Amino acid sequence: MTASARYHHGHLREALADAAVEAVREHGPDGLAVRDLARRVGVSHNAAYRHFADRDALVDVVAERAMAGLMGAMERRLAAVEAAEADDPVDPVHRARRRLSEVGAGYVDFAVAEPGLFRLLFTAYPEVPDKDLGKGTEVGDPFTVLNLALDDLVAVGYLDPVVREGAEITCWSAVHGFAVLNVEGPLRGLAAADREAALQALLAHIDGALGTRPGGGPRRGRRG
């Protein structure tokens, strides 16, 4: 290091990426300004353009980190239940239901903890192709995690295969909508306790929507 303190920076690319993440965390997606990053890192404006094609390239890098953070939050939740279940095992159905809830809760965890990164992520999220997810992303795909949880619910017999159709979109929509409404929508400013209660209610509703009823076969009566 210290090889020529000025001029050649050495780790400019990483430094810029770090600064970009910090800027977005502090001031949201619009807080990412190339010139400002250069200023923070102590380098001239335009230096960034030796490492990133344009602002969008910087956004992509931040989005990648945000995606990793989102995945981390979800996996942390899953790992926690896994650890808890090691002590006293529960029946597979309960376990599968629980895991789906935790996936959703982890998603919201991240959104609330890192609103800036979360918002940026969904202005730069890759389009999800018809079925083949999780192919490119090194870090894993939340959508894939969700699908696995749902498949599990089918496997243990809790979720009717007919109801399974489209359930991934329903679950994602519900949890994502909840996150968005709480982060940048009309539900922002909700007290933490109220938010938690509302989230638990939402997860219970989803659980109820997917659960097989003792009463009758798969109902899917959509309209008249």
Add this chain to the structure above:
Amino acid sequence: MTASARYHHGHLREALADAAVEAVREHGPDGLAVRDLARRVGVSHNAAYRHFADRDALVDVVAERAMAGLMGAMERRLAAVEAAEADDPVDPVHRARRRLSEVGAGYVDFAVAEPGLFRLLFTAYPEVPDKDLGKGTEVGDPFTVLNLALDDLVAVGYLDPVVREGAEITCWSAVHGFAVLNVEGPLRGLAAADREAALQALLAHIDGALGTRPGGGPRRGRRG
């Protein structure tokens, strides 16, 4: 009109508002540039500042119109079923379930038809206070419409009062999340038919989540 073709515009405020709406429709929230509006209307930059305190004030006006559009889309849906039911009446439960679905579908209708306005609306949406909604907004509040539909479901005996708790947030989250994912999220670019199918599945899931089961009393086993 034509009173002094140049200089005094006469309807500058309305003209700017109209141009702002058009700009957002065409290029999204970021497409709203004060200077650009002035140019479009044929007036000098800065003229807008005689009628709007700042850019945000212009955003608020567009948000108001967007809200009206959203409400319109929902009410149009409701009016349509109302008309259809005039010919052959259905039982109250079916009717109430149908109305909830239409509310959600109208919401998505607007989001898909006017992505720019929809996106802007939810960066400037008023915070929803604990319970007393629909007080200020002249045009009505989507949240209130949703709550009425849910109360109706309780009244006709389809929705258990216990499950009713938090249902407004669950429904709003699900539909809003679906809209967001389709408008600016990873589900953008979904074919119209696929989107419609996914939406119907989502509405069916919600209907299933809220519906009373013949099997047992209100289950709300959330965890543990």
Add this chain to the structure above:
DNA sequence: GGCTCATGTGGACGCTGTCAACATTTAGCC
């Protein structure tokens, strides 16, 4: 007719992203 106030204009400042030209430092090669 003259005064006042609302409304529109022109110029400026600082911010942004991006391009082009220039400087310097590092690395490769003899």
Add this chain to the structure above:
DNA sequence: GGCTAAATGTTGACAGCGTCCACATGAGCC
């Protein structure tokens, strides 16, 4: 070790943005 080429950082410029200020113009009122 020294020369050259590529990588990296700097400076300057341009256009666009929001916003403030001073000024010009027009409309309405007395």
